[in-house]
Amino acid sequence: MSTNRINDLFSQDLNVINLGLEGFADTLRSLGSRATQVEWKPPAGGNSELIALFDRLEAAEASGSVKRAEANAEAVRRVQAGKPTIVDIGIAQDVVPGMHKKLILHAGPPVKWEDMSGPMRGAVMGGLIYEGLASTPEEAEKLAASGEIEFDPCHHHSAVGPMAGIMTASMPVWIMENAEFGNRAYCTLNEGLGKVLRYGANSQEVIDRLKWMADELAPVLRAALKAHGPLDMKNLIAQVLQMGDEGHNRNRAGTSLFIREMAPYLVRLDESRDTIARVLEFLNSNDHFFLNLTMPAAKCTVDAAAGIEGSSFIYTMARNGTEFGIRISGLPDQWFTGPASVIDGLYLPGFTADDAARDIGDSVITETSGIGGFAMAAAPAIVKFVGGKPADAVNFTRQMYEITMSENSTYQIPAMDFRGTPTAIDVIKVVETGILPAINTGIAHKDPGVGMVGAGLVKPPEKCFQDAFRAYVEHYC
Amino acid sequence: MSTNRINDLFSQDLNVINLGLEGFADTLRSLGSRATQVEWKPPAGGNSELIALFDRLEAAEASGSVKRAEANAEAVRRVQAGKPTIVDIGIAQDVVPGMHKKLILHAGPPVKWEDMSGPMRGAVMGGLIYEGLASTPEEAEKLAASGEIEFDPCHHHSAVGPMAGIMTASMPVWIMENAEFGNRAYCTLNEGLGKVLRYGANSQEVIDRLKWMADELAPVLRAALKAHGPLDMKNLIAQVLQMGDEGHNRNRAGTSLFIREMAPYLVRLDESRDTIARVLEFLNSNDHFFLNLTMPAAKCTVDAAAGIEGSSFIYTMARNGTEFGIRISGLPDQWFTGPASVIDGLYLPGFTADDAARDIGDSVITETSGIGGFAMAAAPAIVKFVGGKPADAVNFTRQMYEITMSENSTYQIPAMDFRGTPTAIDVIKVVETGILPAINTGIAHKDPGVGMVGAGLVKPPEKCFQDAFRAYVEHYC
Numbered sequence: 020m021s022t023n024r025i026n027d028l029f030s031q032d033l034n035v036i037n038l039g040l041e042g043f044a045d046t047l048r049s050l051g052s053r054a055t056q057v058e059w060k061p062p063a064g065g066n067s068e069l070i071a072l073f074d075r076l077e078a079a080e081a082s083g084s085v086k087r088a089e090a091n092a093e094a095v096r097r098v099q100a101g102k103p104t105i106v107d108i109g110i111a112q113d114v115v116p117g118m119h120k121k122l123i124l125h126a127g128p129p130v131k132w133e134d135m136s137g138p139m140r141g142a143v144m145g146g147l148i149y150e151g152l153a154s155t156p157e158e159a160e161k162l163a164a165s166g167e168i169e170f171d172p173c174h175h176h177s178a179v180g181p182m183a184g185i186m187t188a189s190m191p192v193w194i195m196e197n198a199e200f201g202n203r204a205y206c207t208l209n210e211g212l213g214k215v216l217r218y219g220a221n222s223q224e225v226i227d228r229l230k231w232m233a234d235e236l237a238p239v240l241r242a243a244l245k246a247h248g249p250l251d252m253k254n255l256i257a258q259v260l261q262m263g264d265e266g267h268n269r270n271r272a273g274t275s276l277f278i279r280e281m282a283p284y285l286v287r288l289d290e291s292r293d294t295i296a297r298v299l300e301f302l303n304s305n306d307h308f309f310l311n312l313t314m315p316a317a318k319c320t321v322d323a324a325a326g327i328e329g330s331s332f333i334y335t336m337a338r339n340g341t342e343f344g345i346r347i348s349g350l351p352d353q354w355f356t357g358p359a360s361v362i363d364g365l366y367l368p369g370f371t372a373d374d375a376a377r378d379i380g381d382s383v384i385t386e387t388s389g390i391g392g393f394a395m396a397a398a399p400a401i402v403k404f405v406g407g408k409p410a411d412a413v414n415f416t417r418q419m420y421e422i423t424m425s426e427n428s429t430y431q432i433p434a435m436d437f438r439g440t441p442t443a444i445d446v447i448k449v450v451e452t453g454i455l456p457a458i459n460t461g462i463a464h465k466d467p468g469v470g471m472v473g474a475g476l477v478k479p480p481e482k483c484f485q486d487a488f489r490a491y492v493e494h495y496c
Numbered sequence: 497m498s499t500n501r502i503n504d505l506f507s508q509d510l511n512v513i514n515l516g517l518e519g520f521a522d523t524l525r526s527l528g529s530r531a532t533q534v535e536w537k538p539p540a541g542g543n544s545e546l547i548a549l550f551d552r553l554e555a556a557e558a559s560g561s562v563k564r565a566e567a568n569a570e571a572v573r574r575v576q577a578g579k580p581t582i583v584d585i586g587i588a589q590d591v592v593p594g595m596h597k598k599l600i601l602h603a604g605p606p607v608k609w610e611d612m613s614g615p616m617r618g619a620v621m622g623g624l625i626y627e628g629l630a631s632t633p634e635e636a637e638k639l640a641a642s643g644e645i646e647f648d649p650c651h652h653h654s655a656v657g658p659m660a661g662i663m664t665a666s667m668p669v670w671i672m673e674n675a676e677f678g679n680r681a682y683c684t685l686n687e688g689l690g691k692v693l694r695y696g697a698n699s700q701e702v703i704d705r706l707k708w709m710a711d712e713l714a715p716v717l718r719a720a721l722k723a724h725g726p727l728d729m730k731n732l733i734a735q736v737l738q739m740g741d742e743g744h745n746r747n748r749a750g751t752s753l754f755i756r757e758m759a760p761y762l763v764r765l766d767e768s769r770d771t772i773a774r775v776l777e778f779l780n781s782n783d784h785f786f787l788n789l790t791m792p793a794a795k796c797t798v799d800a801a802a803g804i805e806g807s808s809f810i811y812t813m814a815r816n817g818t819e820f821g822i823r824i825s826g827l828p829d830q831w832f833t834g835p836a837s838v839i840d841g842l843y844l845p846g847f848t849a850d851d852a853a854r855d856i857g858d859s860v861i862t863e864t865s866g867i868g869g870f871a872m873a874a875a876p877a878i879v880k881f882v883g884g885k886p887a888d889a890v891n892f893t894r895q896m897y898e899i900t901m902s903e904n905s906t907y908q909i910p911a912m913d914f915r916g917t918p919t920a921i922d923v924i925k926v927v928e929t930g931i932l933p934a935i936n937t938g939i940a941h942k943d944p945g946v947g948m949v950g951a952g953l954v955k956p957p958e959k960c961f962q963d964a965f966r967a968y969v970e971h972y973c
Contacts, residue, residue, distance in 0.1 A: 261877035262740040262749050263910070272739050275752035282759045283776040292763050299760040399910035400738035409913055433740070433876035434911055436886055 062451050069450060069485065072492045076447070079496035087447075087495075090329035094348050095425045095443050097324040098332075098388070102198035103316035105250040108208075108241040110233075112188035115176050115205045119188060120150065124173040126184025126381045127339025128354040132163050132170060136340025136359070138219030138376045141467025142183035143170075145221030149229050150187045156221055156468060174335055174346075178205040179318045179381035181310060182217035182463055183340070190229070191237030195252065195315035197323050204318035208232055208240075209311040211304065213471055218463040219376070220470035239298050243284040250280065252316040256390060257429050259309070260440070265398035266313040267382055267391030268405055268459045268474055273309030278302050310382065317388035318381075324443075326351040331491055332424070333444040336387045336456065336479065340379035340463070343479045347446050347487050350494060355487040357480030364462050364475020365406045376465040378477045383458050389427045389442030392457040392476070393419045397432045397440075405459045405474045415457035415476075416441065422448040422456065450488040455479055539928050546927060546962065549969045553924070556973035564924075564972075567806035571825050572902045572920050574801040575809075575865070579675040580729040580793035585685075585718040587710075589665035592653050592682045596665060597627065601650045603661025603858045604816025605831040609640050609647060613817025613836070615696025615853045618944030619660035620647075622698030626706050627664045633698055633945060651812055651823075655682040656795045656858035658787060659694035659940055660817070667706070668714030672729065672792035674800050681795035685709055685717075686788040688781065690948055695940040696853070697947035716775050720761040727757065729793040733867060734906050736786070737917070742875035743790040744859055744868030745882055745936045745951055750786030755779050791858065794865035801920075803828040808968055809901070810921040813864045813933065813956065817856035817940070820956045824923050824964050827971060832964040834957025841939050841952020842883045853942040855954045860935050866904045866919030869934040869953070870896045874909045874917075882936045882951045892934035893918065899925040899933065927965040932956055 037044035063069035079085045112118045123146055125139055135143065144159035147168070153159035162168060173180045180186055192205040210228055214220040244250065255276055262272035278299065285295050302308055321334045330348035337344055344356040359377035366372070385391030395401060396416035399409035416432065419441035426439030444456060455478040462473040514521040540546035556562045589595045600623055602616055612620065621636035624645070630636035639645060650657045657663050669682040687705055691697040721727065732753055739749035755776065762772050779785055798811045807825035814821055821833040836854035843849070862868030872878060873893035876886035893909065896918035903916030921933060932955045939950040 258748075263738050271735075272749060272752070275749070275756050278756040278759065279752050279776075279780045282755065283773040283780065286763060286769050286773040286776060296760040296763040299756075299763060303756045303760065402910075409910055413911075433879075433886055434890075 060453055064453050069488070072489060073451070075496045076492050085329050085495040087329050087331060090327050090349065091332055091424055091443075091445060094324040094327050094330045094332035094334075097200065098320055098443050099425065099428050100199050101253070101320035101323055103252040103319050104196050104198045105193060105244065105252055105312065106196045107194040108191055108237050108244065109194055110188075111186055111190050111192050111205070114194060115178055115186070115192060117171075117176050118186075121167065122169045122171060122188065123147075124171055124176055124178055124180065124184070124186040125339060126173060126180050126182065126379060127337040128342055128344030128356050129172055130170070130339045130341055132168075134341050136376050136379060137466045138379060138463035139183045139185070139340045141219030141221050141469070142185040142216050144467060145216045145225055146185045146187040148221060149216075149226050150189060159221075172337070172339075173381055174337055176205070177203060177318070177322065179314045179337075179384050180207060180217065181209070181314060181382045182380040182461060183219055184381045185216060189233065191233050193312060193315055195312070195319050196249075197319040198249075200323040202319055202322050204315035204322065206311045206315040206318070208237060209305060209308045212307060215470060217380075218461065218469075218471040219467050221468050235294060236298055236301060239285065239288065239290055239294060240281070242288050242290070243281050246284045246287065247281065252312060253429055256313060256316065257431070260390070260394055260397040260430055261433050263398050263400055264309075265391055265394040265401060265459075267310065267385040268461065269398045269401040270309035270313065271306040273313065274302065274306050277309055277312070313390065314382055314384055317384040317390065320388050321384070324348055329495060331445050331447045333387060333446050333449075333487075336383045337381045338378045338383065338479075340376055343378060343483055345446070345479075345483050345487055347491065350487070350490055353490060355483040355490065357482035357486075360477050360480060362460060362462050362475040362477045363406065364473045365404070366462070366473035367471065370464070370472035374464050374469075374472045376463040378458075378460060378479070379463060380460065382460065383456075386456055386458050387444065389423070389440045390430060392459045393423070393442070394430065394432060394440045395457070395459065396435055401459065405476055407476060418454055419457055421452050422454050424448075446484055446487045446491065449484045453481070455481060455484070537930055541930050546965070549966060550928070552973045553969050562806050562972040564806050564808055567804050567826065568809055568901055568920075568922060571801040571804050571807045571809035571811075574677070575797055575920050576902065576905050577676045578730070578797035578800055580733075580796050581673050581675045582670060582721065582727040582729055582789065583673045584671040585668055585714050585721065586671050587665075588663055588667050588669050588682070591671060592655055592663070592669060594648075594653050595663075598644065599646045599648060599665065600624075601648055601653055601655055601657065601661070601663040602816060603650060603657050603659065603856060604814040605819055605821030605833050606649055607647070607816045607818050609645075611818050613853050613856060614943045615856060615940035615946075616660045616662070616817045618696030618698050618946070619662040619693050621944060622693045622702055623662045623664040625698060626693075626703050627666060636698075649814070649816075650858055651814055653682070654680055654795070654799065656791045656814075656861050657684060657694065658686070658791060658859045659857040659938060660696055661858050662693060666710065668710050670789060670792055672789070672796050673726075674796040675726075677800040679796055679799055681792035681799065683788045683792040683795070685714060686782060686785045689784060692947060694857075695938065695946075695948040696944050698945050712771060713775055713778060716762065716765065716767055716771060717758070719765050719767070720758050723761045723764065724758065729789060730906055733790060733793060734908070737867070737871055737874040737907055738910050740875050740877055741786075742868055742871040742878060742936075744787065744862040745938065746875045746878040747786035747790065748783040750790065751779065751783050754786055754789070787859065790867065791861055794861040794867065797865050798861070801825055806972060808922050808924045810864060810923050810926075810964075813860045814858045815855045815860065815956075817853055820855060820960060822923070822956075822960050822964055824968065827964070827967055830967060832960040832967065834959035834963075837954050837957060839937060839939050839952040839954045840883065841950045842881070843939070843950035844948065847941070847949035851941050851946075851949050853940040855935075855937060855956075856940060857937065859937065860933075863933055863935050864921065866900070866917045867907060869936045870900070870919070871907065871909060871917045872934070872936065873912055878936065882953055884953060895931055896934055898929050899931050901925075923961055923964045923968065926961045930958070932958060932961070
């Protein structure tokens with residue numbers, strides 16, 4: 020650079036692009052200069068072991084020994100083509116593969132009774148009481164620890180469950196079918212907020228509500244659905260994203276659209292008016308009712324893209340309150356886990372962060388499919404429930420484009436010029452960028468038997484993504 | 497400026513703030529310089545007559561002979577305090593002040609039969625057939641022209657009507673009460689989109705639907721509302737702004753919330769299941785149903801701020817398809833009008849701008865109260881219905897803060913950090929800035945008897961605001 024050009028530089032206003040430490044940009048800004056901060060980090064945080072694995076992956080891709088791009092394109096094609104459709108309601112032991120009386124399904128990756136978090140224990144106890152296998156929480160606790168009860172993740176049975184995610188044999192479940200590929204997913208019906216089984220509560224009030232849901236709510240909804248015919252969830256989810264929902268912790272629009280669609284069919288059923296009115300009142304009182312529909316909709320959508328040779332698509336994310344786990348399409352049966360995270364949240368009156376359990380639930384299947392936290396830009400009002408500012412909601416969505424492989428062709432965000440939601444997470448991109456999936460979630464009390472204490476935002480542990488990446492490279496490269 | 501400083505200037509990048517003609521800024525930008533365009537216009541567009549009136553106003557305010565600031569603060573206080581509440585459904589001739597068999601109420605400022613636009617004529621003919629005063633459109637047209645029928649604006653009878661806004665004696669109407677001030681407003685029930693009376697259609701299908709609405713829909717909804725008790729519209733409107741509605745041309749959330757709230761009460765009525773199901777099906781098929789609730793809610797809210805001595809608050813905006821008219825609080829009985837505008841819109845298949853009637857309807861009462869076009873930033877998906885880009889929707893709302901006196905304390909826009917909607921238009925600000933209220937609207941066919949052809953965006957004529965300003969200064973200064 021000639022002296023002249025250097026002088027030019029110093030005689031002009033500074034226009035700086037700063038990479039790395041933001042402090043430099045802040046200082047320049049405080050001195051009145053313009054500085055653009057680029058959030059640049061070295062790939063994989065500069066971790067030399069991971070960088071070596073990236074080199075190995077690159078070489079394998081160059082040699083054609085692994086066809087990751089093609090495999091991921093196929094995963095994306097299947098996710099985009101999925102057509103989640105509500106087809107029926109059934110009883111778990113009749114319809115969920117492998118379900119039986121002594122089996123309890125739970126959220127997240129596998130976990131033993133002795134390692135379960137408080138809310139999951141509380142919900143297991145409630146589930147055993149609900150099934151008539153125990154009559155008090157104490158009895159239930161003994162039985163659960165006796166080895167007589169089998170525990171398995173919902174995800175091993177084509178199912179998903181919010182929070183503790185407890186599903187027992189006689190619970191009614193939604194049957195969701197991916198009309199494009201024929202695979203099904205199952206989920207219990209949503210109980211509402213507060214003292215509910217999925218948040219670990221198990222008092223008589225909780226059991227009574229579950230009994231009513233099985234005896235009255237589910238059969239009535241089933242009959243109405245039969246009269247209505249299969250209900251297109253893809254269309255409903257597309258609509259609710261234009262109505263301020265994101266399908267995970269904001270489901271007011273979805274619940275409303277479900278009610279208005281079903282109401283005429285409910286009225287025409289051969290049931291007493293009181294029964295029908297009670298069903299409608301329950302639905303109207305529970306804005307999260309739609310969550311237990313978006314979850315199996317998401318599950319059957321992403322499951323169709325599991326098991327694609329060479330694909331690094333994350334088709335499962337789930338938490339059991341102890342661990343956060345993921346599974347990738349190309350290694351479909353293997354869980355990669357890390358410790359469940361602490362949630363940054365807003366608390367119900369009377370509760371604080373000291374009461375909070377760690378991150379729990381299969382509801383992160385919504386984010387896995389491209390809605391929920393990934394679509395928060397469509398639902399700015401959600402920050403009143405989970406905390407943060409509307410601008411954060413937009414930033415979460417924007418950032419998720421960095422770790423996903425496509426923009427959803429059906430689920431769009433009006434405020435972002437109808438851009439498709441960031442869809443189909445690539446574990447390679449997560450490890451490369453260090454950007455973790457944005458998740459919003461309810462918060463359960465850490466002790467069994469209490470229930471909900473708040474809602475918030477959470478980032479999963481980086482470890483499980485790195486482990487999955489390592490395993491992918493070891494297997495394919 | 498020393499030569500040295502001039503040289504400094506020319507050796508630096510240009511950073512220009514451009515006032516006035518945007519062409520200068522465009523040129524600079526095309527040459528690679530930064531230019532910020534400030535949309536500055538001389539007050540009142542530099543019109544010397546108007547500037548003289550501003551001087552006169554300023555002098556009067558300085559001398560204390562007119563207390564505009566205090567008067568407008570009182571208008572704002574009343575608008576913010578309004579509590580629109582659905583209290584009942586009645587028959588127009590029983591409840592609407594001054595209503596009788598030979599009186600037809602219409603949208604907008606006063607207009608004679610011979611000056612009415614096509615869709616208003618079509619709707620008047622339909623109204624006469626509906627009342628049994630004519631049996632064919634031809635007979636109805638003769639009767640309307642005979643002088644035997646009286647015409648009067650809805651707004652002269654505490655009422656509002658969308659599009660043609662035709663209200664006849666035996667039509668059922670919503671009774672909306674401002675629970676804070678006790679005043680009431682009335683509006684017919686919404687018929688749906690397409691071939692409907694308010695868009696000027698009057699075929700047998702249209703009349704039959706109106707009869708069914710009077711014979712079945714209205715009595716059933718009335719009974720359900722009675723069982724439910726008064727329904728808080730202020731709360732509902734606040735919620736729908738968090739669900740992608742703006743309360744004028746997007747009412748999907750509002751209609752949904754209304755249905756879910758009323759459904760249990762409908763079910764428990766002593767009516768046949770078929771009747772209740774038909775009512776629910778009709779509501780579910782008509783996303784604009786909530787419009788005829790936001791309109792009287794807006795009307796009873798702003799009416800409480802009419803007639804405040806010295807206030808320049810615009811408490812009425814309305815169009816009859818021929819003229820756009822406004823009324824201001826301090827001169828409450830005087831209409832100021834200008835020619836109804838051409839609409840920039842999207843058309844239904846088979847129709848073009850050549851088919852379009854001019855701007856029509858009282859639904860602009862929503863904008864007058866701080867929702868509708870003023871809240872479009874809350875409803876970006878509306879652009880699929882009325883045209884434009886989501887960014888336009890945000891810009892409309894932002895600009896409306898320039899001509900309003902307050903931010904709504906209840907109606908908030910989540911995406912704008914829960915900022916209150918721009919509320920309470922000051923005619924002085926409109927004339928001073930030249931910024932006209934942003935309105936979205938349906939588009940009727942220009943000929944009687946056809947119906948809806950599209951929806952779009954429209955700006956009112958500047959003339960009526962300038963006339964109101966002149967009259968204000970003449971009267972008060």
